[in-house]
Amino acid sequence: MNHAPFHEMMTAALDAPLPPADRAALDAHLAECDDCRELCEALNASDTLLTLAPAIPAPVGFAERASARLAGRASLARMIGGGMMLAVGTVAVAALTINPLAGAYGAFFRLPTFLTLARALLPFLDVCRAVGGGGWLALTALLDWSAQQPIVSAGLLATLPLVGLWAYWFNKLSPKVVTT
Amino acid sequence: MSDETIWIKRARAGDQEAFARLIETYQTPIYNLTYRMLGDAAEADDAAQEAFLRAYTRLSTYDSRRSFKTWLFSIASHYCIDLLRRRRLTWLSLDEPLPSIYVAALAEPNPGPEEQTVRGEQTALIQRHLARLSLEDRAAIVMRYWYDLSYEEIAEVCGGTVSAIKSRLHRARLALAEALVDERRDASRRDVPSERLHPPERLYRMEAMR
Ligand SMILES: [Zn+2]
Numbered sequence: 096m097n098h099a100p101f102h103e104m105m106t107a108a109l110d111a112p113l114p115p116a117d118r119a120a121l122d123a124h125l126a127e128c129d130d131c132r133e134l135c136e137a138l139n140a141s142d143t144l145l146t147l148a149p150a151i152p153a154p155v156g157f158a159e160r161a162s163a164r165l166a167g168r169a170s171l172a173r174m175i176g177g178g179m180m181l182a183v184g185t186v187a188v189a190a191l192t193i194n195p196l197a198g199a200y201g202a203f204f205r206l207p208t209f210l211t212l213a214r215a216l217l218p219f220l221d222v223c224r225a226v227g228g229g230g231w232l233a234l235t236a237l238l239d240w241s242a243q244q245p246i247v248s249a250g251l252l253a254t255l256p257l258v259g260l261w262a263y264w265f266n267k268l269s270p271k272v273v274t275t
Numbered sequence: 276m277s278d279e280t281i282w283i284k285r286a287r288a289g290d291q292e293a294f295a296r297l298i299e300t301y302q303t304p305i306y307n308l309t310y311r312m313l314g315d316a317a318e319a320d321d322a323a324q325e326a327f328l329r330a331y332t333r334l335s336t337y338d339s340r341r342s343f344k345t346w347l348f349s350i351a352s353h354y355c356i357d358l359l360r361r362r363r364l365t366w367l368s369l370d371e372p373l374p375s376i377y378v379a380a381l382a383e384p385n386p387g388p389e390e391q392t393v394r395g396e397q398t399a400l401i402q403r404h405l406a407r408l409s410l411e412d413r414a415a416i417v418m419r420y421w422y423d424l425s426y427e428e429i430a431e432v433c434g435g436t437v438s439a440i441k442s443r444l445h446r447a448r449l450a451l452a453e454a455l456v457d458e459r460r461d462a463s464r465r466d467v468p469s470e471r472l473h474p475p476e477r478l479y480r481m482e483a484m485r
Contacts, residue, residue, distance in 0.1 A: 103445065134452055138451075140452075141451045144397065144401060145416070146420060150304065150421055151310045152303050153320075154316070154320060157324075160324065161328075162291065162298055165328055
């Protein structure tokens with residue numbers, strides 16, 4: 096015998112009352128099938144258990160922690176963006192500096208007019224401003240972040256002596272110019 | 276325009292304060308969802324926070340003609356499913372003996388008032404049964420029972436057609452009932468309290484075999 100149609104009726108009955116014909120067929124089957132009766136009873140018990148189960152409330156302070164994490168993640172993203180702008184800008188400055196140098200080499204043969212000099216200088220200034228902007232963005236984001244996360248500000252403070260230490264060792268390791 | 280619509284609009288423009296209001300409003304539904312999916316308080320806390328972060332970064336993809344709640348549920352339940360799927364792969368490859376999320380469900384009931392103990396046992400029982408379901412079936416059951424969503428809304432949250440959701444829920448409910456029957460049979464056979472019936476290893480094996 097195929098019991099699956101009765102299983103369908105049993106779960107359907109959890110959502111809405113069955114049509115009378117189905118209800119009667121199911122009741123007749125349950126009266127004679129022990130397995131389906133046991134399953135039907137368990138379905139109802141499980142349904143009741145889940146229906147009565149309350150939602151588990153968010154722990155105390157959840158919303159504050161989630162908001163702080165959001166703010167931290169956002170300033171981290173800004174810092175990465177700023178850092179990338181800074182890197183791209185630095186490369187651009189280098190490229191633009193090389194260009195006038197090459198121009199100066201060319202000028203050894205033919206002096207540049209004022210116009211060509213200005214033309215080379217304007218994009219150079221533009222890029223310098225962009226690099227400054229990127230650096231500023233990265234710096235403010237870092238400070239923002241450290242204001243929210245004590246560990247970041249601790250890290251920032253810790254970098255100061257580290258930089259000092261690094262400078263000291265670098266100075267020691269680099270070859271001394273011997274003056275006689 | 277409702278408060279919520281205004282907060283969504285402002286959050287979309289980058290206002291984190293406005294999004295904080297949305298977090299306050301939905302913290303319990305989202306936490307309950309991640310708890311029911313993962314079965315561990317600390318995991319659920321972390322996953323719920325991540326779900327809100329994902330929602331914030333994806334706000335531009337939210338269609339304001341649809342329900343914000345179901346959109347949020349969809350992000351949170353998919354996050355949990357991804358998490359469990361990734362973790363299961365790791366577990367299988369590392370062959371770790373036991374995932375901690377099922378241990379929590381089996382933890383000793385909290386000391387305290389009797390009602391709290393009963394509630395804790397029921398929560399453990401429910402989580403044990405939910406852990407036997409496939410991840411997609413689990414999500415559909417959670418949507419049905421804790422959020423009272425229609426089949427259409429569940430399809431929106433979980434993906435798939437309404438008829439697919441119907442058969443998914445049918446299958447999941449049968450599996451939950453069978454879990455209950457199994458537990459009762461074991462209990463009468465061994466005459467032990469039903470809370471101690473399923474050793475975590477067994478749950479783990481089931482999860483891994485699926
Ligand atoms: Zn039958």
